[in-house]
Amino acid sequence: MLDLAIIGGGPAGLTAGLYSTRGGLKNVTLYEKGFPGGQITSSSEVENYPGITKVVTGMELMQDWPEQSTRFGLKIEMKDVKQVKLNSDKNFTVIFSNGETIDTKSVIVCTGSVPKKAGIKGEDEFFGRGVSTCATCDGFFYKNKEVVVLGGGDTAIEEAIYLSEICKKVYIVHRRDTFRASPVTVERAKHRENIEFVLNATSKEIYGDGSGVLGLLVEQNGEVRDIKVPGIFTFVGRDILNDVLKQDDGSFLCELSESGEVIVDLNMKTSIEGLYAAGDIRIQAPKQVVCASSDGAIAALQAISRALH
């Protein structure tokens, strides 16, 4: 029986492992199907993790975390978790995709969420080299430059407004001339002088060279338009990686928001006692390394407190 199972090896999971073991929990295992480090490891430039003053790659930022986290007894196992179940004794069973299981007193879920692909030629090739899914992370790298925002939902329009404070000009490229975003948000964007709406426009190709993105080709009214920008931000939704919480009957182990994020309070407690969520999987996650990391610390302190009851 574990004291704590941590599912996911990004900043949230690694910090949960650090705090829980340093705080005295003896049997703590973090399960991650790939290498620990999380989504940030695919970022080419990070300059806003407090205390790391150099501009580093996401890989560089995270490289020492597993060593620091395992220093106090945390075990990390490369295993794919399929499902978490609540038992009648209020403990949990973690079921792996190879059929193995392990029981645990508490669980911290930090499997995150991933941005959906827009499905455009060049999107993968230039990801991290001009194609971004995070304005807070990467907007500043396009200070006084022009960028494209792809999408028509609330996130797309809000992030376009955010970028319009930093960038010289923002093109909002959208397939339709109507928006899923709220009319108020769209109206605010329309009042920004440096936002141009490019509507009824189908994105055809992101192109560039060895240095990164050079522009986006869109088809609009039967003609091809070439928008020359060094940065393209895609906001076409996120997949919340909550599969491990799905139960056999299709319901979820704890309460989720409409979009599938785990509902938590300030202590990262979910609706189920002993089950915590941390990082990008939770509601209102700012999707920043320092925030995910803080969530992990908070959840770990709660798990320790529960173990000592």
Place this chain on the structure above:
Amino acid sequence: MLDLAIIGGGPAGLTAGLYSTRGGLKNVTLYEKGFPGGQITSSSEVENYPGITKVVTGMELMQDWPEQSTRFGLKIEMKDVKQVKLNSDKNFTVIFSNGETIDTKSVIVCTGSVPKKAGIKGEDEFFGRGVSTCATCDGFFYKNKEVVVLGGGDTAIEEAIYLSEICKKVYIVHRRDTFRASPVTVERAKHRENIEFVLNATSKEIYGDGSGVLGLLVEQNGEVRDIKVPGIFTFVGRDILNDVLKQDDGSFLCELSESGEVIVDLNMKTSIEGLYAAGDIRIQAPKQVVCASSDGAIAALQAISRALH
């Protein structure tokens, strides 16, 4: 008129400054009466800030933060803020103790909280060299050693239980034989084999040498008892540094908890629009650098969003 005033220069304030200016806010000033860095700068050993793998002093941990935070346009001014007022136009006025004032659209309060002194001889001399006010931070440094916990409130007893998982033995030294802590918590502590209650005991002196604390002298039933321990954790309450929120009529600008902490939601919003709280001043603050820092980032992103409305 500022876009944002940040009050307090610890990890929360510095990160709020980094995120708000990097996110495009133009006029942002952080006010700190002393040098930036916060309470952590008085810690002699920090090993749980994620990504900083060496054991460093708090001063070393924080030394590069101001440079990183000011890189994107944040101004830091050494000024003592006396009061924050809400104006009828929903902006705020910050009043300094020298009588100057400045108006601002948003305010992030991160003035923190400080542990109260127990008032024992040697407490100041050995602070950071055996005397601690944070079990999460320093407990691990006493792994398999004996420690004293001073106090009889909920925090004292809960932290003693936390420490009992890490340390060989925990003495709870308390002036009375009754507790402010809830009976359930006291009962849990009594069931821990390695916790000894030293009751009706008046702490006389913390003694030690150049290497740090060696023990605590207490008076109990007219006799002096020498408890030889290398670590003494004092939990005799905290002063929440919320003075800047106090209004002329004695009320507070936003809603506080019974103990004076600012009530916030997951977005660090207080009960007043445009006023945010971050770090140790808020309810349920874990009092960790990474958590305060995350709060600052979250509050900054909210202030940006408000500015663009």
